[in-house]
Amino acid sequence: TGQPSAVDFYQRLRKHGLKVFFHHAIPDYPNDLDMIVSAQGFGANDYIPVTRQLVVVTGPGPCSGKMGTCLSQIYHEFENGSCARYAKFETFPVWNLPLDHPLNHAYEAATADLRDYNALDNFHYDAYKIVAVNYNRDLQAFPLLRALLNRITGSNDGYQSPTDMGVNCIISGIIDDKYVQTAAKQEIVRRFLQYEADFRLGRTATDGAVIRASEIMQKANVTIADRKVLTAAREAARDCESRHKGDAGIYCGAAMQLHNGDLVTGKNSPLLHSAASMILNAVKHLANIPDSQFILLPEIVSSVANFKYGLGSNSRVGLDLSETLIVLVVSASRDIYAQKALACLPQLAQCDVHLSHYPSRGDEAGLRHLGCSYTYDPVMPTKNLFV
Structure with missing residues (x-):
């Protein structure tokens, strides 16, 4: 339709040598089936030539045109004398788990901003x-x-329910249901906290997702008290x-739960952000390094701090997590304790973490890097953190 953003995106893709096709x-979509399943409907869309029998269609998120692309392709394939079908790879909800299983509730929490909700598939039960x-x-x-597929294929022998068209074998991979729950x-709690932070920090205009996530909790x-790292x-x-x-009247805390259940905390200081302190305490705990043992070489910490201060962008020179990880890597080249601590970093992947405050860019980047x-x-x- 000539949308400027779509045209710009098309030009960017073409500059990278990628083929681009238009819908x-x-x-009167989706009401006029005669128009949709015709040369002026799906037939007016570009046909995407493929060479494989199995083709994966993916997109950036919900309502991104995946189903429309598949239906258009199926129309063209049948017009060209080929028989084509499509199925959906569905991760959630898990169709053969109970409606009130926590895993299915977690899907609702993950899509609270879309206000998705789970329900029993009456089509599947009827069939x-x-x-x-x-x-x-x-x-x-x-x-x-179903009406579109019947019109395209000329047959009523297709899917009898939404569940029919989904490929979902997750339940086969659950070997410990208690752990999964x-x-x-x-x-669910993580999603609630994410929505609440987005709303209170002005990233979203309304609190609809917060209210929906609260209902799911x-x-x-469950309550936020079930997240042990938050309390810690x-x-x-x-x-x-x-x-x-x-540091200068600012008081921050961070907590991590290790895979063995141990809780490790960190606090901010003029030297380190609380997230950095927490990570150092965690790897020292895993490596059995005494709390009193320094694992960051003082001269390297001093050099980085002086560099930050010299930039003049911030009067506080405490190291964030990303900077601390770099200092740890450099220290490990010269210190045996730093080497042992560095070797334990992979064990922090997928560990739960909570911060008592909004993270800096460096803290957030470091946590993402660690997984x-x-x-x-x-x-x-700020100084008013607990007022």
């Missing part, structure tokens, strides 16, 4: 007398999808303040 607006779980958008779209409940019978991080920040530590599952309180690290 066009179809009048097979088997209870199956699906979600609202697929259930709402299925009558139209626990992990799913943690994910009630269904799953807030306690670390309060302890930091009560001891008059911190930690982190959340944070939507509070800027």
